[in-house]
Amino acid sequence: MAKSEEQPDIATEMAALANEAVKDAKANYTIELDFSMKSLEAVEEVLTKKVNPLPLDELVPKEIEESLRYGAYIGETLRREHKDLQWLQTHPEYPGGPPVLVRGDIYIFPVSWALKRIHYGREADKVAPKIKAFIAALDVQAKQKKQDGAEQPATALEAKPKDGKKPKGELEERSQ
Numbered sequence: 501m502a503k504s505e506e507q508p509d510i511a512t513e514m515a516a517l518a519n520e521a522v523k524d525a526k527a528n529y530t531i532e533l534d535f536s537m538k539s540l541e542a543v544e545e546v547l548t549k550k551v552n553p554l555p556l557d558e559l560v561p562k563e564i565e566e567s568l569r570y571g572a573y574i575g576e577t578l579r580r581e582h583k584d585l586q587w588l589q590t591h592p593e594y595p596g597g598p599p600v601l602v603r604g605d606i607y608i609f610p611v612s613w614a615l616k617r618i619h620y621g622r623e624a625d626k627v628a629p630k631i632k633a634f635i636a637a638l639d640v641q642a643k644q645k646k647q648d649g650a651e652q653p654a655t656a657l658e659a660k661p662k663d664g665k666k667p668k669g670e671l672e673e674r675s676q
Contacts, residue, residue: 551621571611
């Protein structure tokens with residue numbers, strides 16, 4: 501599957517989980533989440549209240565459920581702001597991992613961020629700095645794409661010069 505093709509089942513599932521986070525934040529913390537970028541500050545507040553530091557081998561199902569909900573909310577908020585982000589069931593190099601967002605070669609891990617914040621509660625696990633870093637990376641990628649006039653290839657082997665000619669030294673298929 502090409503990176504730009506969103507997996508419909510996971511996209512629907514993550515949107516539903518994000519809506520559950522909205523309901524949870526309102527019911528349990530009287531915090532309104534509206535899928536705005538500003539609302540991500542409120543998500544940090546909710547995650548801080550959910551901190552339950554346990555040894556990693558004592559990860560509990562409730563932490564996993566909450567990290568899925570709030571990670572989905574973070575991801576859906578980013579996806580609504582950056583419409584070309586797509587959900588994938590998992591990162592291709594980490595089968596069995598949580599859902600991720602992708603655009604080009606940038607992968608975003610909001611479910612993992614939420615889990616680490618809830619599970620460890622460390623300052624280093626706050627999600628706000630991670631969100632800012634990835635937004636900056638997405639902005640750089642968008643500017644680069646605009647300057648180049650076309651989407652960057654996924655791999656170096658797919659790269660073709662603008663004049664259509666192969667550069668010297670490019671790998672070629674060889675028939676034997």
